[in-house]
Amino acid sequence: MDKKEILEILKAPWQESAPLTSRILAEHKGAHVHVRGIIEFSNICKRNCLYCGLRAQNRQLARYCLTQEEILAVAQTAVASGVDTIVLQSGEGSAQAAWLAEVVREISRFLPVTLSVGEASEQDYSLWAKAGARRYLIKHETADPALYRKLHPGHDLGERLRALRTLRELGYEIGSGFMIGLPGQSLDSLAEDILLLEDMHIDMAGAGPFIPQAQTPLSHCDKGSAELCLRVIAAMRVALPWANLPATTALATIDPENGQKNGLLAGANVLMPSFTPLGHAGNYKIYDSKNRISVKDAARAIEGAGRKHALQC
Ligand code: 5AD
Numbered sequence: 001m002d003k004k005e006i007l008e009i010l011k012a013p014w015q016e017s018a019p020l021t022s023r024i025l026a027e028h029k030g031a032h033v034h035v036r037g038i039i040e041f042s043n044i045c046k047r048n049c050l051y052c053g054l055r056a057q058n059r060q061l062a063r064y065c066l067t068q069e070e071i072l073a074v075a076q077t078a079v080a081s082g083v084d085t086i087v088l089q090s091g092e093g094s095a096q097a098a099w100l101a102e103v104v105r106e107i108s109r110f111l112p113v114t115l116s117v118g119e120a121s122e123q124d125y126s127l128w129a130k131a132g133a134r135r136y137l138i139k140h141e142t143a144d145p146a147l148y149r150k151l152h153p154g155h156d157l158g159e160r161l162r163a164l165r166t167l168r169e170l171g172y173e174i175g176s177g178f179m180i181g182l183p184g185q186s187l188d189s190l191a192e193d194i195l196l197l198e199d200m201h202i203d204m205a206g207a208g209p210f211i212p213q214a215q216t217p218l219s220h221c222d223k224g225s226a227e228l229c230l231r232v233i234a235a236m237r238v239a240l241p242w243a244n245l246p247a248t249t250a251l252a253t254i255d256p257e258n259g260q261k262n263g264l265l266a267g268a269n270v271l272m273p274s275f276t277p278l279g280h281a282g283n284y285k286i287y288d289s290k291n292r293i294s295v296k297d298a299a300r301a302i303e304g305a306g307r308k309h310a311l312q313c
Pocket residue numbers: 051052053139141178179208209210211212213250286287
């Protein structure tokens with residue numbers, strides 16, 4: 001797709017694109033919705049992304065890291081409920097590489113493991129791949145290099161794209177994505193986000209609305225819109241027919257009633273219910289009022305969208 005075609009989809013109500021995206025979905029991905037069980041095992045982070053409540057400078061957040069035993073116990077619950085993958089997510093630099101490799105090795109005996117733990121050294125990526133990790137999610141967040149620098153003090157977009165390429169060379173399936181409605185972001189910039197994913201032939205892409213978090217420098221900014229998020233999902237489905245596209249938790253946060261179902265109807269084919277223990281989930285505060293999607297919520301959304309799953313609930 002060229003930029004003009006992407007912009008046309010971004011300017012039209014998402015329902016207008018739904019007949020096209022459901023045809024593409026049926027042809028390339030079928031009716032099955034992949035369900036990834038996400039375990040947010042630590043909210044410790046060494047970075048200071050301007051938009052995120054887990055930023056190191058947020059001293060008001062109670063930090064936690066689950067033990068290996070706790071992670072394995074929740075992973076067992078996720079396996080029993082019929083998810084197809086486990087996603088281990090944390091802030092950046094929160095886990096010691098060898099410690100995480102042990103967790104990956106254990107869980108990989110039952111299910112494929114996806115890591116989402118930020119940028120690390122090539123050596124660590126490689127250690128985790130040898131332990132059995134198959135996929136790695138690390139979003140580019142915005143394809144606008146100037147905006148990227150503003151939002152990520154001391155970092156640049158090139159470094160993020162190099163991380164994605166390194167991960168692919170090491171044999172990972174790679175997932176990227178971006179936020180919608182960031183302060184200073186234009187529609188043109190969102191089209192660039194989608195072109196970047198296409199250019200990199202990304203395997204998975206998650207795009208969700210920006211939601212302000214009270215303890216961050218962007219606390220006063222407006223949140224992104226659900227409608228624009230659904231248009232972006234539609235455009236990604238047309239531009240990246242091969243890709244696995246989640247309906248994000250951020251979308252389910254700004255539209256708890258219909259976000260997940262509409263995400264699937266717009267072109268998504270992945271949901272990510274949370275298995276983070278309830279006592280800690282409230283502290284995984286990347287943005288305010290974060291929704292917690294249960295397996296039941298996921299099943300309901302999939303059935304509501306007329307699609308299929310293998311969940312036990
Ligand atoms: N609003 C929406 N999404 C956010 N993320 C982080 N902070 C926010 C926010 N305020 C997303 C980013 C990141 C993932 C962990 O959560 O895209 O990759």
